[in-house]
Amino acid sequence: MPSLKLFCGRNKGFIFTLDATIAAMIVISTLIVSSVYISKSREEALPGLQMLNVGYDILNLMAQKNLWNDGDANSLIDALVPPNYYFIIKRQCGTIDTIWYDLAKDADTPTTIPTGEIVVTGDYAFVKSGPTYCRARFYVWLK
Amino acid sequence: MVKVRNKIRKRAILLTLACFLLAIPIITLSILVYSTSMQSENRITELGKLKRLDGLDYSIQMGFKKVFELTSGISLYTNTTRVVIITENLAAPRRDIGEIAFNPANYVSFLETKYPNQVGVRDYVLQKMSNQLPLVIMPFDSVYKHDPANSQIIFNPEKITDIFNCTGGVYQTYPNCRIAGSQSLWPISYEINITAPTENGAVIEAVSGCSSGDNCINIRINVVYNGAQQTSSTYAVFPSLTTPTNIDFQGKDNAIKVTISSPARLVVEETNQNTVVDKVSIGVRYADFKENKEDIKVFLPDNLLFIEMEDIGIAKASTARID
Numbered sequence: 170m171p172s173l174k175l176f177c178g179r180n181k182g183f184i185f186t187l188d189a190t191i192a193a194m195i196v197i198s199t200l201i202v203s204s205v206y207i208s209k210s211r212e213e214a215l216p217g218l219q220m221l222n223v224g225y226d227i228l229n230l231m232a233q234k235n236l237w238n239d240g241d242a243n244s245l246i247d248a249l250v251p252p253n254y255y256f257i258i259k260r261q262c263g264t265i266d267t268i269w270y271d272l273a274k275d276a277d278t279p280t281t282i283p284t285g286e287i288v289v290t291g292d293y294a295f296v297k298s299g300p301t302y303c304r305a306r307f308y309v310w311l312k
Numbered sequence: 313m314v315k316v317r318n319k320i321r322k323r324a325i326l327l328t329l330a331c332f333l334l335a336i337p338i339i340t341l342s343i344l345v346y347s348t349s350m351q352s353e354n355r356i357t358e359l360g361k362l363k364r365l366d367g368l369d370y371s372i373q374m375g376f377k378k379v380f381e382l383t384s385g386i387s388l389y390t391n392t393t394r395v396v397i398i399t400e401n402l403a404a405p406r407r408d409i410g411e412i413a414f415n416p417a418n419y420v421s422f423l424e425t426k427y428p429n430q431v432g433v434r435d436y437v438l439q440k441m442s443n444q445l446p447l448v449i450m451p452f453d454s455v456y457k458h459d460p461a462n463s464q465i466i467f468n469p470e471k472i473t474d475i476f477n478c479t480g481g482v483y484q485t486y487p488n489c490r491i492a493g494s495q496s497l498w499p500i501s502y503e504i505n506i507t508a509p510t511e512n513g514a515v516i517e518a519v520s521g522c523s524s525g526d527n528c529i530n531i532r533i534n535v536v537y538n539g540a541q542q543t544s545s546t547y548a549v550f551p552s553l554t555t556p557t558n559i560d561f562q563g564k565d566n567a568i569k570v571t572i573s574s575p576a577r578l579v580v581e582e583t584n585q586n587t588v589v590d591k592v593s594i595g596v597r598y599a600d601f602k603e604n605k606e607d608i609k610v611f612l613p614d615n616l617l618f619i620e621m622e623d624i625g626i627a628k629a630s631t632a633r634i635d
Binding site for chain 2: 188192195196199215218222225233261289295298304
């Protein structure tokens, strides 16, 4: 029985080492593949948070500086929105929703909010002189 | 032959066992990785929702601040690291001292309509604001408030040592503090400016105050007419003095009273409803505050508004910072 000797004879140590190595390789490759998926899922979510921060930063600045008239707000948004983002603010001062700014550095921002893409939104309440009470909702998505 | 078959069978069992043992950690690891990944996604989603809650909360606070600036007639100013000046414009709309102009009812109704089930304003705090409009000055916890029924503006320090100037004395804490030097060198704890559109000889009555060596609070009262100071007096008074300093004003005796009562509580009262005052300004000097003046903050009463995110079970109660 030479074949039996190969498996259980004096080469037994080699077989066990091979077995352990294969096991270790399987575990390591599982870890690598799964960590790739984990980091990918984080990568997909983090830009969303970043877009939310950009949106609120812009609106907070507008509120701090009281820049609610169209010209001032336009300049501020022009200066602050990163070039790879589309950014729209809808405001409601009264009853009718109006698109206020369709902006990003260029004029190609769609006037409607896309469906089927990740679009980040945030709500904001603000008061203009008068006082006039308004609400705003911003939309940010990647170009 | 049977021996060989048995050996092979044993080996097969061993192999199956080995595979099973290998599979267990791999499956466990996979489940762990999957659940970690899901949790990580959930945490990021929650972070986003928290950011939204925080952003909306901040915007509403800014809205209260704006409504306050537009309607209250009150302006706040911190000119050094210790002095807070609160000025009430009583000329437009014309009001008596202690009367409240700030009315956030429309803003509150706007918020509750536009953000139903999400934003709420507590009724008892609203009630408090319409009755007294207390402004909380931090980090001292002092309260500046109104008493419309008695035509009073009240400044209430949290403790007497916030206001009491204990400089260069033998003892350094109230009530055993002794102020050294002449009165003209003592710092002013309260400075009250009364600005009037018309005036014919305002008289600030002298008060039997305290002198060097006693526990005194130094107050200055100025009457301003037509942009120029008409009369000014500085008094050292006991922190628990209840006898008011009377100001004869616009031909009326004791038209305005300034009272100090323990603990260094200041009351400015209009006793004659026919008195016409354009502005009342109260400057407060905090005794030992050595931080940056940016650290002095003024808030509307606590727990004014609450915002809820039902889907993640988080609610935030806050107030509005107005300066």
